[in-house]
Amino acid sequence: MIKNPDILQCATDVYNYYGTKPAGEIQPRETKKNPTKRVEQLRQRYFETKSSASVEFPYWYTRRWEELEGEIPIIRRAEALKAGFSHLTPAILPGELLAMRKANYLRGSYPMPWLSEAFFLAKEDELYKEAQKSGKNSADEVTTMGQGGGNVTKSVGNVISIAGKFGFRKEEMPVLLKTAKKWFNKSVDDIGHKYEQLVPGYQTKEEIMRAVICMFDSGYTLPQGREVMNYYYPLQFGIEGIKSICVEKQNQSAGYPGMDRLYFYKAVHTMLEGLQKWILNYAGEARFMALLEAGKIQKEEYIDIAERLEWLSENKPRSFYDALQLIWIFHVAVLNEDAISGLSPGRLGQVLYPFWKHDMEKGIINRESSLELLESMRMKFTELDCFASMGVVGGVLSGNTFNNLCIGGLDKEGNSAANELEMLILESAITCDTPQPTLSLLFDEKLPEDFLMKGIECTKIGTGYPAWVNNRVAIEFLLNNFKKEGMALEEARAWAIGGCLETSPGSWMPLEFNGQTYFIPGGSAPATSVGVHFISLPKVLEAVLFDGLDKRTGRRVYPTHGSKLDSYEEIWAVFKKYFSLTVEVLTLTNNIQHDIWGKVSPSIINSMLKPDCLEVGKDISHKGCRYNRTFNVEICGGVNLVNSLASIKKNIYDENHFTLQELKAAIDANFGYHSALETGSYSLIEQVKSDRFMDWIKIHKRCLDAPKYGNDDSFVDEIFKEWQLWFSKMCENYLSLYNEPLYSCQISVSTHAPMGAVTLASPDGRLCGTTFADGSVSAYPGTDKNGPYALFNSATCYDHSLSQNSQLNMKIHPSVVHGREGSRKFLEMIKAYLRKGAFHAQFNVVDSRMLKDAQKNPENYRGLMVRVAGFTQYWVELGKQIQDEVIARTEYEQIG
Amino acid sequence: MNHYDCKFYLATDVFKGICKRDKNLILADDVACEHFEKAQKCKYCLNFKLTADELGTCMNKYDAYPEMNAVSCHDFQN
Numbered sequence: 001m002i003k004n005p006d007i008l009q010c011a012t013d014v015y016n017y018y019g020t021k022p023a024g025e026i027q028p029r030e031t032k033k034n035p036t037k038r039v040e041q042l043r044q045r046y047f048e049t050k051s052s053a054s055v056e057f058p059y060w061y062t063r064r065w066e067e068l069e070g071e072i073p074i075i076r077r078a079e080a081l082k083a084g085f086s087h088l089t090p091a092i093l094p095g096e097l098l099a100m101r102k103a104n105y106l107r108g109s110y111p112m113p114w115l116s117e118a119f120f121l122a123k124e125d126e127l128y129k130e131a132q133k134s135g136k137n138s139a140d141e142v143t144t145m146g147q148g149g150g151n152v153t154k155s156v157g158n159v160i161s162i163a164g165k166f167g168f169r170k171e172e173m174p175v176l177l178k179t180a181k182k183w184f185n186k187s188v189d190d191i192g193h194k195y196e197q198l199v200p201g202y203q204t205k206e207e208i209m210r211a212v213i214c215m216f217d218s219g220y221t222l223p224q225g226r227e228v229m230n231y232y233y234p235l236q237f238g239i240e241g242i243k244s245i246c247v248e249k250q251n252q253s254a255g256y257p258g259m260d261r262l263y264f265y266k267a268v269h270t271m272l273e274g275l276q277k278w279i280l281n282y283a284g285e286a287r288f289m290a291l292l293e294a295g296k297i298q299k300e301e302y303i304d305i306a307e308r309l310e311w312l313s314e315n316k317p318r319s320f321y322d323a324l325q326l327i328w329i330f331h332v333a334v335l336n337e338d339a340i341s342g343l344s345p346g347r348l349g350q351v352l353y354p355f356w357k358h359d360m361e362k363g364i365i366n367r368e369s370s371l372e373l374l375e376s377m378r379m380k381f382t383e384l385d386c387f388a389s390m391g392v393v394g395g396v397l398s399g400n401t402f403n404n405l406c407i408g409g410l411d412k413e414g415n416s417a418a419n420e421l422e423m424l425i426l427e428s429a430i431t432c433d434t435p436q437p438t439l440s441l442l443f444d445e446k447l448p449e450d451f452l453m454k455g456i457e458c459t460k461i462g463t464g465y466p467a468w469v470n471n472r473v474a475i476e477f478l479l480n481n482f483k484k485e486g487m488a489l490e491e492a493r494a495w496a497i498g499g500c501l502e503t504s505p506g507s508w509m510p511l512e513f514n515g516q517t518y519f520i521p522g523g524s525a526p527a528t529s530v531g532v533h534f535i536s537l538p539k540v541l542e543a544v545l546f547d548g549l550d551k552r553t554g555r556r557v558y559p560t561h562g563s564k565l566d567s568y569e570e571i572w573a574v575f576k577k578y579f580s581l582t583v584e585v586l587t588l589t590n591n592i593q594h595d596i597w598g599k600v601s602p603s604i605i606n607s608m609l610k611p612d613c614l615e616v617g618k619d620i621s622h623k624g625c626r627y628n629r630t631f632n633v634e635i636c637g638g639v640n641l642v643n644s645l646a647s648i649k650k651n652i653y654d655e656n657h658f659t660l661q662e663l664k665a666a667i668d669a670n671f672g673y674h675s676a677l678e679t680g681s682y683s684l685i686e687q688v689k690s691d692r693f694m695d696w697i698k699i700h701k702r703c704l705d706a707p708k709y710g711n712d713d714s715f716v717d718e719i720f721k722e723w724q725l726w727f728s729k730m731c732e733n734y735l736s737l738y739n740e741p742l743y744s745c746q747i748s749v750s751t752h753a754p755m756g757a758v759t760l761a762s763p764d765g766r767l768c769g770t771t772f773a774d775g776s777v778s779a780y781p782g783t784d785k786n787g788p789y790a791l792f793n794s795a796t797c798y799d800h801s802l803s804q805n806s807q808l809n810m811k812i813h814p815s816v817v818h819g820r821e822g823s824r825k826f827l828e829m830i831k832a833y834l835r836k837g838a839f840h841a842q843f844n845v846v847d848s849r850m851l852k853d854a855q856k857n858p859e860n861y862r863g864l865m866v867r868v869a870g871f872t873q874y875w876v877e878l879g880k881q882i883q884d885e886v887i888a889r890t891e892y893e894q895i896g
Numbered sequence: 897m898n899h900y901d902c903k904f905y906l907a908t909d910v911f912k913g914i915c916k917r918d919k920n921l922i923l924a925d926d927v928a929c930e931h932f933e934k935a936q937k938c939k940y941c942l943n944f945k946l947t948a949d950e951l952g953t954c955m956n957k958y959d960a961y962p963e964m965n966a967v968s969c970h971d972f973q974n
Contacts, residue, residue, distance in 0.1 A: 045908065052909040056965065063958055089965040091906055094919055104965070106908045152910070158925055159910045167910035174950045175961040281968050292904070292916050 015685070015848045016782035019893030027814045027847040029462040035432040038095045039375040043434065045093065045106070047862050050152050051385050051399075052105035053166040055176045057084040057336065058113055062179050065114070074619065078267035078604050080114075081337065082274025090285035092305065094298060097321075097376040098328050099282050099305050101383060102336055107150055109166065109387035112339050113180045114601055116189035116220045119163075120180035149862065149876040151399065165393055166385075188601050189220035192593035199588045204581065207557040211550035212758045213543070214586055215534035215636070215751045219593020221392050223530065223601075224338045224620075225402070226499030227630075228346035228523025230609045231327045232509035235351070235520075238316030243272050245614065253617060261617025264624075268608045275333055275605075276313045283309035320355040320365060324373060327352070328380055331403075334606045339388045342402035342499025342529070345381075345437060346506065347521045349407055349422035354511060354518045356421045367424065374428035381436035396534070398750040398878055400871040401436060406496040408451065409442030409471050412508045412519045414493065416444065418451040426454045430461055435865060435872045439466035440497045442474070443834050456823045456830075460814075460845050464867025467501070467842040470834045474503045476801035481743055482627050494521040500870020501747050501805045501840060502528040505627040507611050524611045524626040526603075528804065530594060531631035531742055532586040536755040537641035538762050538772060540582065544574045545664055551760055565660055568649045575645075576726065583633055583734055583742075590631075591737040597621065598737075623738055631736030632745040632804055635727070636755050637772035639709050639780055642723055643764035646716040647706035651763075657702050667761045671700035676769030677757065682881040683770055683781055683888030704765035710779030712790035717797045728802035745804040746776030748869045753881035771885040774869050775807030777838075781888035788895050792833045800839040807869060808833075811844040811889045829895050842867050844886065851875070851887045900924040900963075903933040938964045942973040 034040060064083035068076045089104040102108050113120065152159065152167035159167045168176070184190065196202060208214050233242055246269040253261040283306045290302035308325055317323040327345070335343060359365045365373075384401045386393065393399060407425060411417040429439055441455045455466050478492045482505055494506035508519035542551065545565075548558035558581060561574045598621025607619035611626050618624030651657045658666075672693035679688045707716040732741040752772035761768045764780070773780040777795035784791050788810065800806045817826040833841055844867045854861035854875050864875040866886050875883070899905045899913070899922045907913040912923050917931060938944045938954065939962035946952040946962060954960035955971065966972040 048908075050909040050911060052907075055961075059961075059964065087968045089967055093906070093908070093914070104907060105910065157911075169910050169963070171950045171963045172961065174948070175959065175964075178951065178959055277968075289916060 015852075016888060016890045017893055018785065018787060018890050022813055022815065022847060022849075022893060026849045026853065028850075029814050029845060030460050030818060032461060033431045035375040035428075036372045039372060039379060039432055041095055042093070042376070042379045043432065046379060046383060047149075049106045049150060051107045051109070051150050051166050052152075053110050053162060053168050053387055054103050054105065054108060055110065055172045055179065057088060057103065057110045058179055059175060060084045060087040061114065062182055066182065072263050073600055074263050074267045074602050074604065075270065077601060078270040081271050081604065082277075085274040085278040085333070085336065086281075088278055088281070090282040092282065092285055092289055092302070096305075097301070097373060098325055098380050099286065099309060100279070100329055100332055101380070102332055102385070107383055107385050109385040111176065111180070111387050113183040114187055115223065115339055117180040117183040117187050118189055120177055121184065124177055149874050151877060163393060165399065166387060186600075187220065188223070188593070188597045191600060192217075192219050192596040195596065196589040196592045199585065199592065201581075201585045202589065204558065205585045205589050207550070207555060208582055208585070210555065211539065211543075211553065211557050212755060213536050213539045213557065213582060214532070215396060215536075215755065216392055217590060217593055218530040218533050219590060219597050221388055222339055222341050223594065223597045224334075224343070224527045224603060224606060225340040226342040226502045226504075226529035227525065227527045228344045228496045228498045228504045228506060229331060229334065230346075230509070230522030230524060230611060231330060231351055232511060232520060232522050232611070233609055233614060234326050234330050235317060235323060236509070236511055238312070238314060239272055239276060240314040241316060242608065242614070243269055246272075249617060258617070260622070264607075264617045264619055267604050268614070271604045271608070275329070279309050279313040279329060283313070317355065320352060320359045320370070321373060323352055323355040324377060328377065330605070330609065334609070335384065337603060337605045338601070339386060341386050341388070341397050341400070342404070342502070344402070344404035344406070344496060344498045344504075344523075346496035346523055347406045347409065347417070349405075349419060349425045350411075350417055351520045351522065353419050353421050354513045354516070354520075358514050370421070370424055371428055371431065374425055375432040378428060378432045378434050378436065382434040384436060396749050396751055398868060398871070398873050398882060400873050402499045402871050403437040404440055404497045404499060405437040406440045406442055407455075407466065408444065408447050409495070410444055410446065410493045412490055412493060416446045416448060418447050423451065423454055426458050426466070429463060429465065430458050433461060433463045433865065435874060438464075438500075438870075438872050440469050441466035442471045442496070443468050443830075444471040452827055453823060456827050459843055460817055460823065460826070462814075462845050463865060464842060464844055464872035467840060467870070468830050468834065469497060469501075469840050470800070470838060473801045473837060473839045477503055477804060478505055480801065481629055485627050485629065487627065494524075496521065496523065498523065498528050500749060501807055502745065503804050504528050504630075507626055509611065522611075525628065525630050526610070526620040526625050528630040529632060529634060529745060531590055531736060532583055532633040533590075534634045534636045534749075534751045534755070535579070535582055535586075536636050536751075536759065537579075538637040538644060538766075539755065539759045540578050541575060541641055541644055541762070542760055543578055544571060545660070545667070548578070551668070552758055568645075568653045571648060572645070576730075580730060580733075583730070587734040587736070587742065594621070594737050628738045629736070629740035629743070631738070631740070631742050633731045633734075633742050634745045634747065635776075636748045636751045638723070638746065638776050639773040639778065640762055640764055640766055642709050642716060642720045643706070643780060643783070644762045645719050646708070647703045647763040647765070649719070650706050650715070651702050658699050662699060663763060666696045666699040667763070669696055670761045670768040671703075671765070672696040673767050676767060680880065682753065682756070682884040684767060685782075685888050687767055700765055703763055706764065708764070708780065708783035710784035710791045710794050711786045712793040717794050720794065721798045724798040724802065743804055744802070747805055747807050748772070748774050748776070749871070750868060750879075750882055752869075753879060753885065757881060771881050774885060774889075775809050777806050778809045779890065781885065782890055784890050788829060788892060789832070792836055792838065795833075796836040796838050800837055806839045808838065808841045809844070809867060809869065809889065810841065810892060811846065811848065811886075812892045812895065813847055814845050816893060816895055817845060825895060844889070848887055848891045851883070855880075855883055855887070897928045897932050898925050899928050901932075901935055901937065902928050903935045904931065905935065936965065936967045936972055938962055938966050940974050941966055943971055
């Protein structure tokens with residue numbers, strides 16, 4: 001094998017640069033601050049902790065569920081949830097200021113077999129075998145795993161690794177498998193599967209999934225999430241207050257038409273009783289810890305936690321500290337209801353501001369104590385893990401949970417909504433730089449300059465956040481899509497990002513506190529990013545070129561198109577046909593899955609929180625929310641598609657450099673290279689040639705030299721624009737479960753890695769198995785050669801408000817944005833991009849050589865974070881496919 | 897007896913935790929110290945019957961498992 005290709009432009013260096021190559025030592029990131037000693041200790045403990053799953057919640061949930069055979073589903077579900085919450089083992093660590101967590105472990109989570117038990121049944125033999133293995137190995141073995149951070153990548157001693165991430169105690173495995181079996185043919189997955197097969201063309205869906213043209217079904221994997229929380233009801237009424245509302249509404253609905261309302265209110269009431277027991281169990285644990293504690297300060301803190309929890313188990317918050325604790329309780333409660341990623345706290349600084357302002361004015365708290373609480377909150381969010389299937393957790397989420405906290409934007413009247421508490425939230429993200437919650441700054445021209453500069457300060461230290469998001473574009477999108485449901489401009493301003501980058505509708509709710517009324521923003525729609533989840537565009541194009549076949553497996557995915565593909569227009573027409581067929585069949589099957597979810601496992605906690613479910617007595621799946629047009633079509637690999645189409649158009653049809661048959665043969669031969677799966681290298685750098693490299697070199701060179709998106713080149717940008725306009729329009733041809741048209745969504749999360757892994761080489765010169773370009777308007781690594789402003793022109797060649805989002809990642813060397821002048825230059829560049837109508841940009845401010853070093857020596861970089869797509873993650877917890885792609889991204893050495 | 901069975905064991909993950917008494921880091925499967933007290937687990941409950949390896953019944957009607965924490969179970973008896 002021949003290494004170090006020297007002819008390919010994209011592969012001449014280990015890194016891709018725009019501007020002068022950095023010389024000398026690896027450049028560190030700018031200013032590093034630290035959290036308080038207490039929080040730093042909590043962070044170190046987090047670093048030492050492994051992802052751990054337990055069976056406690058599913059055991060109690062299932063036990064109660066079985067007892068209530070024949071009961072009305074929503075009541076049965078509420079009782080099951082109540083049993084689960086009531087029996088969770090409480091655990092409070094010394095130094096914690098905010099109590100309560102998903103499960104008893106610090107990074108705890110648990111399987112939810114009521115959604116899907118298939119993984120455990122499929123793996124039964126293997127897991128049983130692991131459970132039977134005896135022998136106790138030293139825990140040192142675990143700590144030497146090194147790469148993987150908190151991931152339990154292999155079974156050891158009394159711990160079984162599940163999905164290469166979660167540790168599970170061996171002695172709990174038999175009961176987990178027994179519990180999982182009880183859900184056979186009863187889980188959302190199984191029932192949904194039974195009925196989705198009734199969709200005409202279902203077999204095509206199966207083949208689409210097998211070929212990984214689509215990444216996963218959302219109905220039973222992550223049925224909720226990618227949405228914004230609404231904390232209004234607990235903050236305004238407290239738990240007993242909400243229970244009283246339920247009783248009152250029950251009395252009004254019992255025996256009257258529309259009886260489902262009665263069952264809904266009863267279910268909410270029951271579920272809240274479970275939450276109260278859960279909170280009081282924690283209070284009891286705090287008192288027990290206080291009894292054992294000798295230190296005066298720590299003892300007082302335990303007692304304080306106990307008193308606070310006892311108060312909040314019934315009442316509304318009295319202070320900022322109370323409010324933050326209550327918000328955390330409900331956030332975790334929703335996360336325990338379903339497998340969820342992307343449950344965003346939304347505009348938390350604006351929700352909490354009335355409490356914070358009051359406490360500051362009264363001298364109850366000060367800046368330092370507020371900051372420490374916010375740092376503590378960051379640790380709690382960072383501890384969150386989501387237990388879902390391997391494909392979802394690893395392939396889509398990269399282990400992340402996407403709790404997006406938004407700052408800035410406008411208030412109800414259209415003035416800047418930024419406040420002093422949000423400045424502190426930014427400061428806490430600098431001092432306690434952890435992946436969660438990630439931040440999004442809702443940019444508007446009305447935001448004050450010092451606020452924006454604070455955002456730059458945070459971005460510069462390499463956190464990857466805040467993401468910079470265009471408030472005006474989002475509002476346009478929302479008004480376009482939710483006007484029919486009554487959204488006006490004032491309410492559109494209440495929006496926030498749900499999940500990594502999903503524009504989500506919100507509403508203003510009247511919070512009364514200390515004799516005043518404050519209109520606080522919160523989410524008022526169900527999960528977005530459910531529906532058609534991640535269609536791999538390069539893989540669809542591959543099927544077009546190979547007459548509907550998945551060349552990797554040899555299986556037929558689509559009906560033969562029978563076209564000779566004699567023109568570019570024919571290729572484009574067949575692509576649209578195959579893509580449309582994909583969206584159609586996936587929409588129908590997903591609608592069934594989500595319908596089943598709503599019928600057998602409806603949301604109760606999240607429904608209670610979302611306006612106007614509690615008012616109208618309907619849960620989320622019965623359109624209880626104020627806004628319901630939230631199903632979308634997500635895509636991946638758009639830039640590789642567009643670059644490939646440009647290459648085909650130019651090389652085959654415009655300039656006749658080679659024929660389509662020759663291109664297909666070159667693709668089949670991976671342009672004379674070994675595949676990424678053989679080499680273990682997933683970007684175009686460091687690829688390995690085969691002996692037949694010279695056979696394909698000319699074609700490959702032409703493919704690589706074809707116009708590439710991101711250079712302000714109209715040849716390719718016109719193709720990009722045509723794709724965007726067609727895509728956003730075609731989504732409206734399909735109806736969601738809620739009888740609303742779909743809209744387009746363009747984020748990659750981590751899917752560009754596994755989807756790239758199963759895709760042959762593509763006509764843009766990308767090699768087989770390598771990762772696609774990230775996001776939706778990021779250039780393919782190494783192909784953006786004309787500087788940032790050329791990239792911006794390409795990215796904004798279409799109207800971003802046509803889609804729920806767009807996503808741009810850039811990597812910038814720290815020296816470029818160094819100092820005050822660098823900050824100013826950085827901010828001006830971002831503003832310039834957003835003013836062109838862009839929706840979003842985010843940045844890795846890092847020296848690529850540091851990432852390469854971290855790949856070689858992960859033990860030296862436990863705390864290193866990078867921005868992947870819509871999320872920041874610890875480097876050591878990312879798979880190599882994504883690591884290689886981030887290293888390969890073009891590093892900007894100048895931005896002027 | 898090991899830490900995993902002790903009332904004062906506070907698990908942080910499946911491998912380890914801290915002792916609630918002295919706050920030291922301890923391994924779940926290491927032998928407990930002289931301050932050991934039995935944790936409230938199903939295997940110490942009068943309602944629990946072992947029926948197979950790592951499996952049993954609770955009150956003769958529910959599936960159960962011996963190592964489950966029963967600190968929040970109102971039916972726990974010993």
